[in-house]
Amino acid sequence: MEASTVSAHPDTARVACGSSRRDVALLPKAHLHLHFTGSMRHSTLVELAGLHGVHLPDALVEDWPPRLHATDERGWFRFQRLYDIARSVLRTPDDLRRLLRETAEDEAAEGSGWLEIQVDPSGYAAMFGGLTPTVELILDAAREASRASGVGIGVVIAANRTRHPLDAKTLARLAVRYADRGVVGFGLSNDERRGRAYDFEGAFRIAKRGGLLSVPHGGELLGPASVRECLETLRADRIGHGVRAAADPRLVGALVQRGVALEVCPASNVSLGVAATASDVPVRRLYEAGATIALGADDPLLFGSRLARQYELVRGEQGFSDAELAELARQSIKASAAPGDVRARLLAGVDGWLDG
Known part of the structure; x- marks a missing residue:
């Protein structure tokens, strides 16, 4: 994939020191696309399964990480069965x-100073x-963690x-009730092919009115139209995945104009067959x-890699420089x-990582 010699992001004009590669695990960053059960350590899954007498299929034990498509x-x-x-x-x-x-x-350990974890x-x-009670337990556990x-x-x-x-x-009403106790956004997940974004406009209207970010999934399994529905109907602030937007330059332009972020997950896209290789994910x-x-x-x-690995993938497979990784x-x-x-502390840390 050819990379333009001129970046749309002015900060990437800064030159990285020499040709050495900095450790991406030391790069301060925020992690905005992580699912609750999906964040579990594999060793913890196996241990808790043994403790509670839950039989795990080979795909979650000997053959882990599982082959998915x-x-x-x-x-x-x-995929959903394994998650359940x-x-x-x-x-x-x-x-x-x-x-x-x-x-x-x-x-x-991955350099993440802020995490937004998604749970249904x-x-x-x-x-x-x-x-x-479930929401209160999760919020209390999040504060302790x-x-x-x-x-x-x-x-x-x-x-x-x-x-x-x-x-x-x-x-959505429950989420708004806890907006001052740690709930920061309202999302929409699972198979895009089985529920269109416009069916959930009412719920997102409640969440936006209550001051929460609109962060639905879109443009993972379906094309640009799925992203556009999230943008126009759900008034998305961020879109989970959104990579299929790359096929529609006008849609990408609208995303840029409105400042809507895409939560791109390279390893996930490859594991689920959305992209053939990490170099094919349109980062x-x-x-x-x-x-x-x-x-x-x-x-x-389920995918076998955490946040720092995603930065390593775009560095190794798509030629992102340290300055561009810092901008990401x-x-x-x-x-x-x-x-x-x-935010201020993490942004200062990014500058320190690049300057150091």
Whole structure:
């Protein structure tokens, strides 16, 4: 893939020192696309499964990370089934607290100073006493994990495209109720082919009115029209994945004009068959067009790599320089819901990483 010699981002004009490559794990950044169960350590999955008597398929044990291909419905069903099995090992409040504590520790090791973790509480409510108790447990666990790790944590409550839009409205109202206790956004996940964005406009209107970021998934399994629906109908502030927008230059222009960030997850895109290789994920093309990009790991439990690896992939496969990697980190921080003091500290750290 050819890269333009002129970047749309002025900060990338800064020249990296020599030809040495800085450690991307030391680059301060924000992680804006990480799912709750999908953030679990593989070792923790195996341990909790043994503790609670949950049988894990070979794809989650000997053959981990699993071979996945979700661009057809059968493949997506297998991916979702594995995710549901993994979620079933979370049986006690201590399990949830452990997951968030270990996730925050891993984020700190990856250079992430701010994390926005996405969860659909409906998937955990039966085990933890209902929607409200589940959300309160997750928020309490997030605060504990943040204090212990030094990583700021915001929670994105996400609706499920495969469920009724009225369920999404219930979740949106719940999310707004906790907007001052750690909920920062409202999302929409699962198979794009089974629930169109416009069906959930009412829920996102509730969330936006309540001051939450609109962060739906789009443009992963479906094309540019899916991204446009998120942009126009759900008034997205960020779009999960969004890589299919690259096929429509006018749409990319609209994203740039409105400052809507794309949460691009290179390893996930390859694992699920959205792109054949990491070099085929259109990070370079979107970046050169001026799009705001926040790299994310999506579900490390199923894809086998965390946040720093995504920076390594675009460096190795798409020729991103250290200066451009620093700009990607800046974009992730600026697109986040992090408080002003956290943003300032992380942005200063990015400059220090590049200057050092």
